[in-house]
Amino acid sequence: MSKIKSKYICQECGYESPKWMGKCPGCHQWNTMVEEIEQKTSSPNRLQISWSSSPQSISGINVEEEPRINTNIEELNRVLGGGIVPGSLILVGGDPGIGKSTLLLQSSQSIARSGNRVLYVSGEESVKQTKLRAERLGVHAEELWVLTENQLEQIEAHIDKINPMIVIIDSIQTVYHPQLTSAPGSVAQVRESTAHLMRIAKSKGIAIFIVGHVTKQGEIAGPRLLEHMVDTVLYFEGERHHTYRILRAVKNRFGSTNEMGIFEMKEEGLIEVKNPSELFLSERPMGVAGSSVVASMEGTRPVLVEVQALLSPTSFVTPRRMATGVDQQRVALIMAVLEKRLGMFLQNQDAFVNIAGGVKIGEPAIDLSIAVSIASSFRDRAVQSHDVYIGEIGLTGEVRGVSRIEQRVLEAKKLGFNRIIIPFNNIKGWNIPSRVEVLGVKTIAEALDIALGG
Structure with missing residues (x-):
């Protein structure tokens, strides 16, 4: 009888080692090496996709769009780039309890009511549990099929039998390939299961x-290869103490990755937020x-948000610099400019900058608002x-x-703002609304003179 060989695989990055190690040499994470039985031969069902039998000239390939x-949910359509592309593989990630299953169940109902058959495959809940959750959300559709x-x-056999237009797998960490000996959720199982689902999507147009x-760092669990294999990666974000949720596309082969969809979590499920600017400014103090x-x-989409800053004398040798919703290094850079160019003595001040509402903004156009908020708090004006x-x-x-x-400017006017400070180079080339x-x-000095009166 041959000896069973095993190896240790990092569950974060997929690094393989013949012996256990406390720290993974690949991703430098601790306690991520898990023992798995080594496969003697490669599985005959491993993914081997042949997109074409022979090379073709790109100019001679006919493409019919x-x-x-249509998901009938405008915020989801916006993030996806206009709707779901047939044959695409979409990965949805988010913290536990944030509302991923709720979003997909509600979108399944909207799609099914349009006459498209949807198969919802749950590896975490029974059919009755899924039905109870659907009743709580008011989800009822004849073309929505549920499978545990x-x-x-x-799963593939049921897909062939039902022939759906959309398939939802909740979640990939519970799915396993029977020809692999590793446990569900391991790197090998997640990789092979995703590759198998990709073959199904591309070959059948589903x-x-x-x-x-x-993970606890906020990244999708499993090998990094997972995000490279799929067509679209969506992150569902939000705080449990807040009712709104933000859907972002960090990768999208069929649309923009800068779009953002906003929902509000209520008892009856997720509700679209048509005017996010009004939501973010609803509790702004005057x-x-x-x-x-x-x-x-x-x-x-233009979105108006409130930038808050608080400066207070520090009791430490090195003042604290904290930022929420904006890059902390960007805040430090702006404070350095204020100190050097305007003579503000900020070296003995703790600084806290926050984007109200929990939204995250990374574009540089927010710089001027950050500087104004910091100067306003520093001068207490x-x-x-x-x-x-x-x-x-x-x-x-x-x-x-x-x-x-x-x-x-038009979005600001719509919400009742009557004075807008913009860069001088943006004044020309467009019609200023009445x-x-x-x-x-x-310069920033001119902006502060207008904002704070000198």
């Missing part, structure tokens, strides 16, 4: 959603120092409540131009 599947199964070959668990408003672009600040700040203190200024004052500034 397939219509996208985690064996991959059985769009497949797979739900992925996340006449308080350290608060300003910026018009940020999230994909094709409030800005006018109907002002909006837009602009990127350079190291020499100049305010640089930003893109899509007209859309930002009943709104648009001021162009060249």
